[in-house]
Amino acid sequence: MKKILYPIALMLMLSAVSCKNEKVEIKDEPVVIGPKELKMSSDRLTAELLWSMGRLGEVAVSPDQQTLLFSITYYDLEENKGNSELYTMQHDGSDFKRITFTAGGEYNPRWRPDGKKIAYMSAESGSMQLWEMNPDGTEKVQISTVDQGIGGFAYSPDQKKILYLSEVEKKSLVKELHPDLPKTTGRLNNDLMYRHWDHWVDAFSHIFVAEYDGKQLSNSKDIMEGEEWESPVGPFGGMEQITWSPDSKSIVYTSRKKKGKDYSLSTNSDLYQYNLESKTTLNLTNGMMGYDMNPVFSPDGRFIVWESMERDGYEADKIRLYLIDVQTGEKQYLTESFDQNVQSLAWSNDGSKIYFVSNWHALDQVYSYGLETKEIKKITEGVHSYNSVMVAGNSLVGTRMSMSSPVELVAIDESTGVQNQITSINSEMLNKLALGKVEERWVPTTDGKQMLVWVIYPPHFDPAKKYPALLYCQGGPQSTVSQFWSFRWNFQMMAANDYIIVAPNRRGLPGFGQEWLEQISGDYGGQNMKDYFSAIDAVSKEPYVDAEKLGAVGASYGGFSVYWMAGNHNKRFKAFIAHNGMFNLEQQYLETEEMWFANWDLGGPFWDKNNKVAQWSYANSPHKFVQNWDTPLLVIHSELDYRIVASQGMAAYNAAILKGVPAEYLYFPNENHWVLKPQNGVLWQRTFFHWLDRWLK
Secondary structure, eight states, X not given: OOOSSOOXXXXXXXXXXXXXXOOOOOOSSOOOOOOOOOOOSSSSOOHHXXXXXXXXXXXXXXXXXOEEEEEEEEEXXXXXXEEEEEEXXXXXXXXXXXXXXXXXXXXXXXXXXXXXXXXXXXXXXXXXXXXXXXXXXXXXXXXXXXXXXXXXXXXXXXXXXXXXXXXXXXXXXXXXXXXXXXXXXXXXXXXXXXXXXXXXXXXEXXXXXXXXXXXXXXXXXXXXXXXXXXXXXXXXXOGGGEEEOTTSSEEEEEEOOOOHHHHHHOOOOEEEEEETTTTEEXXXXXXXXXXXXXXXXXXXXXXXXXXXXXXXXXXXXXXXXXXXXXXXXXXXXXXXTOOSOOEEEEEOTTSSEEXXXXXXXXXXXXXXXXXXXXXXXXXXXXXXXXXXXXXXXXXXXXXXXXXXXXXXXXXXXXXXXXXXXXXXXSHHHHHHSOOOOEEEEEEEOXXXXXXXXEEEOOTTOOTTSOEEEEEEEOOTTTOOOOSOOOSSSOHHHHHXXXXXXXXXXXXXXXXXXXXXXXXXXXXXXXXXXXXXXXXXXXXXXXXXXXXXXXXXXXETHHHHHHHHXXXXXXXXXXXXXXXXXXXXXXXXXXXXXXXHHHHHHHOSOTTOTTOHHHHHHHHTXXXXXXXXXXXXXXEEXXXXXXXXXXXXXXXXXXXXXXXXXXXXXXXXXXXXXXXXXXXXXXXXXXXXXXXXXXXXX
């Protein structure tokens, strides 16, 4: 699931587009952002080139499974904004067309069930609303006028209804107690979970169902009837958590029906089936205590499969493939003997197989599960990571990326495993860039195990030279160092600046079995830190690495790692960079919003003196080792990060200055746990490399 640093696929999606229900300014003379003419002064990747790359968004397969519909987002640095446009192509990669040319942007494209229309979300009229057009992009018509705007939608299979997401205002204590103060900006809280990720919780996302006559929506109904909980589950859940039954008679949705402190302490989400005729709701996963989400009906409607975690409060638990017989309620755990996570589920056309994506040894591949044979087969091979898989015609289509390429669409022959990349969104640029070699190596750890470490070399690498090296510290802490392409923590970008990158799959990362993954919980500052040192020590022995010019960088838990190593690295490093990292764990315990994470990973509150796990965690808080700090430190933090609040970064920076350690503090007042705005992103990159070059070159 999600830890402090969220999965790379989700990061890419959110960095590509922000679709909150808010007013969007449309200029009188709109600027339509699209592919830019390449202006390259060298063959090295730069921040400006990185931000000019197109970013593949959501993909939808036509009802006849012949045509793919998808969005691509481009950013304009001067305008400091992005714009998403829609494209179509055949599932074999032919007949590529751009079908929209607007400044407002089109998001979440869907095919109407009869295939005669395409629907999408757009803020062209001010707030995010639902629009339809012909498959060639002509005759655009707005079909919704929802006061609060919409945040996602889905046609019923019979095409008579459309469900959509919209926000329902939370009850305000201030308004109830002080109605004579309508202009006050004060908030009065009496429970937890009053803010989440990057926003104050003033509203809940609910599911509405409207009649659809082929032209407009009407007679909308909130199927959650004003309840003070949400669907999908925040902060990043989307329409993958909600589905229509094939007979259009019911909706299955994901929700964590808890409030305040209970919500903050629990990960127990369930699948609920709402019957449109009886207007009743059934909890399909009652008694299953962890995350249950992302339901997918079989083509005949008899079964639902979903992603399930077992333990309440553990958001990085094994993601299991579960199935329920809708008629009998019988449940089956399909992947009990499979020591890997299961994500991005899709049924075969005949309902005999379930396709999914799973990570093993830092590579995300496509697999299948046979309902009759109960056999799990790996379909794809290669040094890459798939984010999703879907059925299209007589093949599979997936979204795939690597450390050398952003996400592209790939056609997959299930019988042979042959993969054919069918989009070339950034090929023109990539073909002109010199990219660094990505090497897999296995490094022995201090406890006698083997650890996979990615080593990325500079372009035009010369083994006769000596290069500075960077230890990359992953966030999460339980998110994989797979073959990802990031628009901020980009290994090719670091390599282009003539650094060797060392990226370990240290203890606490998925893809190496549950034992390896779970070791980190309650052991912050323990074995995983030894793993980091093992990785950088092994690579720094190479003759082409300058062992006197080593740096360590990371975000979130990676930022924690940097702060911790700053007090415990025994002179290994000459420079540090920590982005949105945890510095004071006692402070962090009482500042974060999702308390289940702090309780599970830290062991509990710092005041529980009889809890040995918790006391170990807090004894290893980075702020306890500030007396040892002597290495230059760049701190980056953002005001809208409510997972790890800005005071953590400020405290670390202040400590460095008071200690006389060279330090800088890059602060973003309008960013969250990530950096999503173009000019902020370029500033981040420039500051990052200016700092490293100052101390390591």
